[in-house]
Amino acid sequence: MPELPEVETTRQGIAPHCEGQKINGVVIRNARLRWPIPEDLPERLQGQVIRSVDRRAKYLFLHLDGGTVIVHLGMSGSLRVITDGSPAAAHDHVDVCLANGRTLRFNDPRRFGCWLWSDDCTLHPLIRDLGPEPLSPEFGGAWLFRLSRGKQSPIKSFIMDNHVVVGVGNIYANEALFKAGIHPKRKAGRISLDRYHRLAEAIKETLSAAILMGGTTLRDFVNSDGKPGYFAQSLLVYGHGGTPCPECATVLKEIRMNNRSTVYCPRCQR
Structure with a gap:
């Protein structure tokens, strides 16, 4: 299972390709993840700009002007950036198409991950009761x-x-x-x-x-x-x-x- 270091490394890897980029479209091939992907997620994301990519625990946040997409990689998931237009594979469930011509692609063979929307991610039930980050000054x-x-x-x-x-x-x-x-x-x-x-x-x-x-x-x-x-x-x-x-x-x-x-x-x- 991807743990905090893998998720942080994922954040560092995708952020330079995504931050500041407008979302031209979202393709959802399979919405049946650990929790169903909201039906209106493509509509919410269309035309918005990814302002930053952050992490809390093992959750990744795609911060937009209107809210935040909460992503979890689950047991076997990954996020990568597609630049060559390669076709989606069997377990590539979500594509976020960016204005720079690149695509943020989510792969999750076991479908234990999630893509959720939150108006305020700090208040989301999955996030609000979490303890401190282990590398933060609050932890010791x-x-x-x-x-x-x-x-x-x-x-x-x-x-x-x-x-x-x-x-x-x-x-x-x-x-x-x-x-x-x-x-x-x-x-x-x-x-x-x-x-x-x-x-x-x-x-x-x-x-x-x-x-x-x-x-x-x-x-x-x-x-x-x-x-x-x-x-x-x-x-x-x-x-x-x-x-x-x-x-x-x-x-x-x-x-x-x-x-x-x-x-x-x-x-x-x-």
């Missing part, structure tokens, strides 16, 4: 410590809760907890402020590195072969269960938590 150890008091849930589940902080998906939770030396099953309410400071820094470091690597390993966002390759990140623990810990050489343990793979070092993480 003190924030995590305050919200965690009295919590009996495992720390991995706690930091993956979008009401606590957005964008810490399964891969990044594994990596950040390893860097901070915290066992994924430790109760969130039993972790000290100092350890939360280390964890918050590990989250910021992990996501920043993933965004940077995503930006350098994506093949392209232009033309029909420009599907995001996403990043080939050098992960420390995720996907390496049963191999030696990169710090102490103890065999990394892999378990399932909430039906998700969880890898940790039984020696380094307490």
